[in-house]
Amino acid sequence: MGGADTEGRGEGPDSAVLEALFTQSPLGLFLFDERLRVRRYNASPRGLSGISAEEVIGRTFAEVDTGFDTTELVVLAGETLRTGHSVIHHTVKGSPVGRPDREMAVSVSLFRVEEAADGRPGVVMAVEDVTEREAARARLDLLHDAHRRIGTTLDATVTARELAEVLVPALADAVTVHIVDAVLRGERRRPGPVDAGQPLRRTAFLAGPGARPEERDTVLETLPFATPFTRTLEDGTPRLVARLDAAGTWPPEMSEHARALAAAGVHSVMTVPLAVPEAVLGVVTLYRSERTQPYTRQDLDLAAQVASRAALGIDHASSYARERNTATALQRHLRPSRTPRLTTVETAHLYLPLTAGGDWFDVIELSGARVGLVVGDVTGHGIETAATMGRLRTALRTLADLDLEPDEVLTHLDEIAARLAREGADGDGHGDGTGTGTGTAVATCAYAVYDPVTLRFSLASAGHRAPLLVSPAGEVTTVGIDAGPPLGTGHGTYETVFCDLDDGAVLCLYTDGLLGGRDDAKDTLRRVLAYPDRALSETVDAVAYALADEHAEDDTVLLLARTHGLTEDQVAQWDLPADPSVVSTARALTERQLAAWGLRDLAFETELIVSELVTNAIRYGNGPVRLRLIRDRYLTCEVTDGSSTSPHMRRARDTDEGGRGLYLVMSLSHRWGTRYAARGKTVWSQQALPGAPT
Known part of the structure; x- marks a missing residue:
């Protein structure tokens, strides 16, 4: 803003003050009369630039082409003249005349003066260039x-x-x-x-x-x-x-x-x-x-x-x-790459690692044609959570291979999880001696074992949601179980519940991520599951379509298992007295049954296995002996007695007359082991059937 210092000079003290202001102030100053016409303005370098005095003096401010929108200033000046209320530092932005490419900001202040001209009031406007400050x-x-x-x-x-x-x-x-x-x-x-x-x-x-x-x-x-x-x-x-x-x-x-x-x-x-x-x-x-x-x-x-x-x-x-990608890759690597193809249990699963958490599932082949079904969820996200999931899954598979009851498996797994929590809390594995690790849950887990001979499953839960059971008629019920504490407390107590099944029933295990906090999610899940004749893979797809959420805050695992019992001609069982003379009887019964099954090629090896197992049961066990043969994906030989003493295989010396029985069983078997009941034990052996995949 710059221009001329003309007109409006008066007499007296007020005129002297105005004179000093207009001649010495570094601000751009305008003096308006009672009609808001410009009476005077200074020649400050911060005033109007490139505008002659004729274009300013005697004109209202709205009539002066400044490059700024002065509509609001005219209103404010009128209010100041009428009321005497000053306006301080009102910012106006625009472009100076002749410089449309330059954006400028000025701070405007308005004051009323009583004798601007001929004794009549007027308004002084002070203009300061604040472009840099703004x-x-x-x-x-x-x-x-x-x-x-x-x-x-x-x-x-x-x-x-x-x-x-x-x-x-x-x-x-x-x-x-x-x-x-x-x-x-x-x-x-x-x-x-x-x-x-x-x-x-x-x-x-x-x-x-x-x-x-x-x-x-x-x-x-x-x-x-x-x-x-x-x-x-x-x-x-x-x-x-x-x-x-x-x-x-x-x-x-x-x-x-x-x-x-x-x-x-x-x-x-x-x-x-x-x-x-x-x-x-x-x-x-x-x-x-x-x-x-x-x-x-x-x-x-x-x-x-x-x-x-x-x-x-x-x-x-x-x-x-x-x-997250690393954790997800680790998680995918640690979970089952495929589930086994079984004749007694048909399975299908949904696995959505949306947040790289610790959800996992497993299908485990057990002795006696039984199947273990697992669903678990480790709290947290990231690589450490995925690693913890992998360690717990490995530990559970190891415990399951020992043929322990579900409650015993979870009890041991709880101790392992507590130790992992302590190691994660202090990094040295010593913890604080309380057995609670960080004081928070490490994981939840549900473990079920299905026996196709008895058409019964046993189940224990560590803080996990109760599974759903779909009958062959399509009725969906919740399995009644009191879930124990989550894994990681170090002193969890768990209970195994037993449930009889109809052939073709479907067991549904899942993690919290499937429901995602939706109020209607469980009802939706029940509605989708209530189609017993539908293929499990199609049911899994239907669940995904109905409940999967790409914005979910947790991973999702769903495991469906349709159960099938073994037929009568697939199981043979005999109760034998604890007398050494029955060993030859056991061999004869075995030979006859294998012939009925068309498995004469396995007769020699199987008779040797049965002979050794029955002999050990009579020699070291208590009470009567039960021999059971199961023909499924494998030929299984089981010998049960009333003793809880575990058989141990030892290396016999060349001069020893005995001690090679269990070594012989191991050599002739695909797998062998021992499982315990409330009273007694069962020693079992599995042989691969001719032409069957192992």
């Missing part, structure tokens, strides 16, 4: 907004959208954000710049207020070579194209991409790297088309600071994705 404040506001809004999640795409929303419209009319596709996938970032031909994903585009940054995002593309975009990616240095014209460094005449931008009305561009120490993750581009002011070096510095904040959030998100 620009600094705007920069600070933008940086504060960036720190508050960018990086609120561990999702790189969300961070890119947040960046775009901060920059538009505060600093840009439009913004695009490109991130290296490998970074989004969580791959380990490569140090150094980004090659021009490397694929980038446009994770955000925002143009104009009210637009949604999702409108054109997630597009995979390669940026045009030898442009500010690729140059910034190649050296990690911000680029400023103040004017997108023939005189600029990137003339539209020389670049098809620049020509397309110019045709869209873009006249100024900045490209800023999304960079962290030693690596470039992507590039953010800011466009100006609506505002006439071109970008400046200060704008470039500001954009670089905001982009650095976003780059840090994107790097954290990429690290999280990398850890």
Whole structure:
């Protein structure tokens, strides 16, 4: 604002004060009469520039072409003249006359004077150029907004959208954000710049207020070579194209991409790297088309600071994705790669590792054609949780192979989980001696064993949801069980419940993630399960369609098992007295039964196994002896007696007359072992059937 110091000079003290103000003040000053016409204005360098006195004196301020919108100032000046209430530091923004490319901010103050001219009141307006101060404040506001809004999640795409929303419209009319596709996938970032031909994903585009940054995002593309975009990616240095014209460094005449931008009305561009120490993750581009002011070096510095904040959030998100991918891969590796194909139990499962947690399931072949079914859930997420899941799964399989009852398996597993919790709490495995580890649950688990001979299953639960049971008629019920404490307390007590099944019943075990906190989820699950004639794989799909949620906060495991009993001609059983003379009888019964089953080729080896097992039971056991043969995927020989003494295999010396019986059983068997009941034990042996897969 500058001009002439004319008219309005009066006499007396007030005139002397005004004279001093208009001649010495560094501010732009205007004196208005009672009709708000300009009586006088100073020649301060901060006043009107390039406007003659004739265009100002005697005119209302609204009639003076200042380049600013003075409508509100005229209203405020009228109020000051009428009421005498001053206006202090009212900010007005605009562009000076003749400088449409320069944005200027001025602070205006209004005061009433009683004798502005001919003894009548008037108004003095003081104008101060605060462009730099307002620009600094705007920069600070933008940086504060960036720190508050960018990086609120561990999702790189969300961070890119947040960046775009901060920059538009505060600093840009439009913004695009490109991130290296490998970074989004969580791959380990490569140090150094980004090659021009490397694929980038446009994770955000925002143009104009009210637009949604999702409108054109997630597009995979390669940026045009030898442009500010690729140059910034190649050296990690911000680029400023103040004017997108023939005189600029990137003339539209020389670049098809620049020509397309110019045709869209873009006249100024900045490209800023999304960079962290030693690596470039992507590039953010800011466009100006609506505002006439071109970008400046200060704008470039500001954009670089905001982009650095976003780059840090994107790097954290990429690290999280990398850890999640690693945990998910570990989780997939530690869970069963496939479930065994069984004749007594048909299984199907749903496994959704949405959060890289510790959910797992297992189907375990046990002795006597029995099958173990497991579903568990380790609390937490990440690599450590997946590793804990793997250790618990391995421990449970080992305990299951010992043919322990479900409650005994969970009791031992609880102690193992408590030890793992202590090791995780202090890193040295000593813990605090309380046996509670960190004081929080390590895992929940449900373990069921199905016996196809008796058509019964036994079940124990460690803090896990009770399974559902679907009858062959389609009736869905909840298995009644009092779940013990979750694994990890170190002193859990568990109870095994027994349930008789009809042939073709379906047992449904699942983790909490399947229900996802929905009020109607369990009713929906029951409704989907109530189709007993449907293939289990189709039922699993139906459950997934009805309940799977990509935004779930927990992993999901569902295990369905349709049970089938063994027929009468698949099981043969005899009770024998504890007399050595019955060994030959046991051999004869075995030979006759194998002949009926068409397994004469196994007769010699099986008779030797039966002879040794029955002899040991008579010699070292108590009470009568029971011999049972089971023909399923394997030929199983079982000898039960009333003693709980475990047989031990020893290495016989060359001069020993005996001691080779169990070694012979082991050599002739595919597997062998011992399982215990409330009274007595059963020693069993499995042989592969001719032509059957093992």
